[in-house]
Amino acid sequence: MEPSRQFFWNIRNHSFLYIATIVATVSLVVGFAVRIGAWWRGRKVGTAGNHRFLTTLRAIVSQKRVIRGRLYLIMHRCVFYGMLLLFVGSILVALETHLGLNFLHGAAYLAFSLILEMAGAAVLIGIGLAAYKRYIVRPERLESRYGDALMLVLLATVVLSGFLVKGERVLATADPWAAWSPFGHAVAALAGKISDAENARAFHALLWYGHAALAFTLIALIPWTKLLHLLAVPMNYYLSLSWAERASLAAPHAGFTLFPGDIADSSRKQLVEADACIECGRCKKLCSIYQAGIPYAPITMMKRMKRLMHRGSLSRPLVGDVIDEDALWSCTACRSCEDRCPMNGAHASRIVDIRRGRIVKRRAPDTVMARCAEQEAALAAAGKGNPTPDMNADVHIWPGCREGASGRTDTITTLVNILKGAGVNASLLEPPACCGGPVRRLGNESLFQRNAAANIRYLEQLEGKTIITPCPHCFNTLKNEYPHFGGSFRVLHHSRYLAELLTEGKLRVTESQSCKAVFHDPCFLGRYNAEFSAPRKLIGAANGIALLKMKHSRMKSFCCGSGGGTVPASVALSNGRALVRQAVKEGADTVVTCCPYCYENLTASASEEYLEKPPQILDVIEFFV
DSSP, X not given: OOSOOOTTTTOOOOHHHHHHHHHHHHHHHHHHHHHHHHHTTSBOOSOOOHHHHHHHHHXXXXXXXXXXXXXXXXXXXXXXXXXXXXXXXXXXXXXXXXXXXXXXXXXXXXXXXXXXXXXXXXXXXXXXXXXXXXXXXXXXXXXXXXXXXXXXXXHHHHHHHHHHHHHHHHHHHTOTTGGXXXXXXXXXXXXXXXXXXXXXXXHHXXXXXXXXXXXXXXXXHGGGSGGGHHHHHHHHHHHOOOHHHHHHTTSGGGSSOSSOOBGGGOBHHHHHHHHHOXXXXXXXXXXXXXXXXXXXXXXXXXXXXXXXXXXXXTTSBHHHHTBOHHHHHXXXXXXXXXXXXXXXXXXXXXXXXXXXXXXXXXXXXXXXXXXXXXXXXXXXXXXXXOOOOOTTOSEEEOOXXXXXXXXXXXXXXXXXXXXXXXXXXXXXXXXXSOXXXXXXXXXXXXXXXXXXXXXXXXXXXXXXXXXXXXXXXXXXXXXXXXXXXXXXXXXXXXXXXXXXXHHTTXXXXXXXXXXXXXXXXXXXXXXXXXXXXXXXXXXXXXXXEEEEOOSSOGXXXXXXXXXXXXXXXXXXXXXXXXXXXXXXXXXXXXXXXXXXXXXXXXXXXXXXXXXSSOOEEEEGGGGGO
16 A cells, blocks of 8 residues: 545635634735835835855745844754745645646655654754743843734644644554654554544544644734744845945935935835844844833834834834934944844944934934034145155055054054064155044945045055055955945055064064063954954964953954944943953953954943053054064
8 A cells, every 4th residue: 555645634614714724824925015015115126146046045044144042043953944844835735626637645654744744853853952042031122012923833843733623533544654754653642542533523623623723823823923033034145235235325326315314214225124124133132222221122223113113103203213313322233233233233323324324414412423423624724735745665554543642652663663573664654634433333425435535546546556544444444335435545554564474484473571471452453344253363372372262253253332433431441441441351451453443442441440450551563662
């Protein structure tokens, strides 16, 4: 006898199935149409390409970018792949039953039965892990509500009821192929102790209708619950731009507003993000705003956007209704939220967009407007009589603005002396204006572009030459943002250039005092540009330095609190103190960094922390003086 079975055995009236299918389909189509219609009211940004589709497909299939953390990845893969296989199995049954196809027999049927059993078990394992994490471990970042528990219970009940249906069928029919349905077989063995085949037939019909009702209810609820992320997350990945693409779209000709004031000014991606947010709270973990005690994180912005968008309140102002004024100007643009976001959110970029609207309307804080006015004045005074760069130099140093602002002016001098000792002819540049990166993060796009234009004119004669800078903010701006405005230069952070000299044997390592050090990864060097190895290579070459590992390092680095152009001193110090405390907890007596912003804020924070023995703050180049 060939392995097979009669689908819809014991179900005489199929009317319920047809009605439930129609109702669930209508709910699904109408719900998706409503949501997609709301998303498409946003502004179109950029053009899609095949690379976006492939990137989206890779992210969804692998789940690696979508989910972070080993336990979460196992959990989500179990539920995702399990439900996907169960859905495909239902489609195959429908094709077999309604189109007269005949392919689920023999070995194919046995494999079909076993795979669906394993898929159902995987879903239950994933749900169990999710419940354990959410309700037993209870991480602070997760906000558990009634609806979250309801979705887990509904998913679990759909799968469990499916096993019960199969078990009653196996018992009633004495299915000879039951071993290929191990969980259904186990249910049949247990049910056989309290029931007989005739009762099993009656129970089977009752359970089948209950299972079908639950399954179609789950499908019907997808567009109206958090399950909408099944569509919104892939859509958000598809609409996402790379960081380089976002920089290029900041130009006025990009086809979308630079001055958003209302929700209606949002791009399509920004509206999709609101529904794609699964409220996992990962954006809270390293958020400089949230960690500074301001009860706000990107998840707050997403929830408010979602609520207002679903109400159709697109004319509501972004500032006040979506993001608080204090939070708006406290963001350091460190992008820890974007890196940790499973749905590929562009939260920091969104905040910068909103700032642009406030700058244009002159509704920014006085400190921000004063910062912009200073740069306006400096730009107006520049451009006349700028010295010509020394074309005979081997390398050109972009000094950055922050050295003088911090009262620490020896970094550049130290760098020049180190290069001289390595036999490198270095020239110190005198650019006409600030690189403009900080004011761009503050939302003053016009000033940034004028600064960039002046600097590009000054630098254009250096094409093919190497420019190095000790400031990660300048490095990121010159390397990643200037090319979109006509400037193309070979730009290196000073740690990378020195690491190259070290490899070539040209860099002299000096004797230094023994210490236990930790390295703090600057956001604009690490998260923005994935440069982690060069500074550590330099520290590792220094004599007497024991390099300890920070809990939050590399892509998980905790922002020092002073990026994003400028932030309130209280926010900067709060984050800086947290970093200092963490370093001391790790057993370090020295914190090494390679960013003038980080150096300035960590130095101030170490003195403010009132520790019995605060750690010393050093730049990485100080080991090579």
